Amino acid sequence: MPKPYHEKGSGGESLVPDDKCRQQILASIAQLKKTLGEKTPPNERTTCIWVIEPLLEAAGYSRFDWIAEGTDATGNKPDYRVLPYSPHQWLVEAKAWNHTLSDADANQLTSYANTNHIRWAVLTNGQEWRLYDASIFGTVQERLMAQAGLDEPEVLANLLCALRKDAVQSDETERVARRLRMEREMRAQLCDENSPMVHTIAQQLGQRTKVEYTVQEVVQFFHKLIGCGNGPDLRWYPLDELARNARELAMGKKPALVQFPDxxxxxVSTWKELTIAVLQWFGDRLPPPPQPHTKGSKRCLYHEKPEHGRTPMISPYAISIAGRRLYVEMSVSSAETLAALAYLCECVGESPSGFRIAIGER
Structure with a gap:
């Protein structure tokens, strides 16, 4: 889990101050977790009253600092405008406690914010909080600046402190959001053996030291340096959600358990083991080889030969399933693995949401 930081901005001020705001947020989160251990909000409105509004108040807002929006004709209006009628207003889109936040939710929210010239937008179901910069021209994943959950109180306190009133009214929110975004991306890249950044570092190390280092050695170094292994407890995700958000949810992490539709x-402890487990579960329902990674792809998830058409597989793994000998390509990233498994489900006619995967930090 990323630790709270208190670095200095260009003017010497703390980017995430360890002040009364932080303590109020942490106390509010602790109380919420205690209360929600006994009962959970049954619907969206209750989620707002029990969870979202108390955390906004803990971040220093009063109930006169926001207005609840009614849905417009297109259903696009967010639930809250915070600091309305001011140049510093920002948005909150609330979802029900058990609703899984999606890219579609984020796209609707950030598109509305961008159209209305509002920069900061928060998407939350009470359990998970995501901060977006709607001014970024790109995908919703590129607009995502920070995310945290109730099970990560220090990280969530960082996010909410960045949105307190005086921070939004100055340029502190931007500085903190940029720092959180960079930290998240660097952590993901430096903890992933398949990251081009790690490969470049290994190559440059070799050139500078005249010693050949593997990408595994580089990743192990960063594991110790930035604490990649200090993440929260395992979190479960449906396969389709994990595949859609692989960059954010899977990069730098590894699977621990897979729950099948039955x-x-x-x-499992690696993406390779996850792949084999899913293939074995399908058994004789597997489509005949070659099975493409994704629709129209020339690369194969598996083939009866260790090749992708005319190109040899880089790291083939031989396995026998339902009397068939198959070769599975293992030289793939976590994102490619998840995309291939989701597409396999589509080909078989099995919903990928039926597979649930528990993952954690490496």
Whole structure:
């Protein structure tokens, strides 16, 4: 889990001050977790009253600092405008407690914010909070600046402190959001053996030291340096959500458990093991080889030969399933693995949401 930081801005001020605001937020989160351990909000409105509004108040806002919006004709209006009628207003889109936040939700929110010249927008179901910069011209994943959950109180306190009133009214929110975004991306890149950044570092190390280092050695170094292994407890995601948001949810992490549509669970420790477990679960339902990674792809998830058409597989793994000998390409990233498995489900006619995967930091 990323630790709270108190670095200095260009003027010497703390980017995330360890002040009364932080303590109020942490106390509010602790109280919420205690209360929600006994009962959870049954709908969106209750989520707003029980969770979202108390945390806004803990961040220093009063109930006169926001207005609840009614849905417009297109259903696009967010639930809250915070600091309305001011040049510093920002948005909150609330979802029900059990609603899984999606890119579609984020796209609707950030598109509305951008159209209305509002920079900061928060998407939350009470459990998970995501901060977006709607001024960024790009995908919703590129607009995502920070995310945190109730199970990460220090990280969530960082995010909410960045949105307190005086921070939004100055340029502090931008500085903190940029720092959180960079930290998240650097952590993901430097903890992933398939990251081009790690490969470049290994190459440059070799050139400078005349010693050949593997990408595994580089990643192990960063694991210790930035604490990639100090993440929260395992978190479960449906396969389709994980595939859509692989860059944010899977990069730099590894699977620990997979739950199949029939309810059976199996322990896995690598993306390779996850792939094999899913293939074995499908058994004789697997489409005949070659099975493309994704629709129209020339690369194969598996083939009866260790090749992608005329190109040899980089790291083939031989396995026998339902009497067939298959070769599975293992030289793929976590994102490619998840995309391939989601597409396989589509080909078989099995909903990818039926597979649930528990992942954690490496």
């Amino acid at each position: 309810g059976r669970e199996e322990r």
